[in-house]
Amino acid sequence: MAQRFLARTGGKTRQLEAKATSAGAADAGKIPALDSSGKLDMSMMPAGIGADTQILPASEALSAGNLVNIWSDGGVAKVRLADNSNGRAADGYVLDAVASAADATVFPLDGTNSELTGLTPGAEYWLGTAGGVIAVPLDETDSANANKISQYLGKAKSATELITEDDGYVIL
Template sequence: MATQATQGFLARVAGKTKQLFALVISTGAADAGKIVATGSDGRLDATLMPVGIGANTIIAAASEAIGAGKFVNFYSNAGALGVRLADNSNGRQADGYVKDAVANAAAATVFPLDTTNTALTGLTPGARYWLGTAGGVIVAALDPADTANTGKLCQELGVAKSATELVTDDLGYVVL
């Protein structure tokens, strides 16, 4: 017998006692009136929340493979909103980030700046970070006096809260 991930309860159904389990994910109106449970992360799934309540995210088609925690850039892809890796070397400012890896042509869930990117590694708590190349971060701002940086973007992204969390800011960018 398979084990249920949620707690069960006893209920009277059609005059008989039956064991039921709480919902972790909703399929919509068919699940109306049912008892809900938290998922393996201890939180309610977004499908169980009222319309308008949930993560502040934007869904867009990825035009390349994007790794977890990478900063991304929105752009017009044949008239539709697309997302690609942000990069300080080619004019692609960071508009947000992804927490989960995304395959090329798949739907990317993008979190906006001014939130916490929890999908990074190797950060130093308290250190500030700037946009690097290929959606990555660097620990120092680009030097505007260095002619090798002419035309590159200098965009401060935020401060590390821990080795894996960057509290981002939407501070804009400067073209050097």
């Protein structure tokens, strides 16, 4: 619940609640409230301010923190788990779990994926399988890695945060 304040409206003092989200011009001049995470809702931010995200339908269930691959399903962009073993390079990541066919908010690489677990702060990570990461890059001299993707993803800031980089990838 947002905080309440007293305001004079129609010649009377009334208790009003600050707005946690904006409906646009209809809410001009209203007092904003922080959301449950202690931040302003993105609906209150001007165009161009906020996370650079894409809203795309998921073609499979995704878990928070998964790295995802954007692909064309009959000309419609969708997201699925990135995977070094089957040609699905990471194009971004999701911070919330998403059911198959539901819309996913995809954050591009070059941001911080804060929904991972078990990372070692300061360690480097590469694309793994099923939307995950691995701490050791694939050995390009190992014939078992032929046609797999070697993609550097970034460095861990904490046990749950990976500062990602968009350095491209190599097919071994």
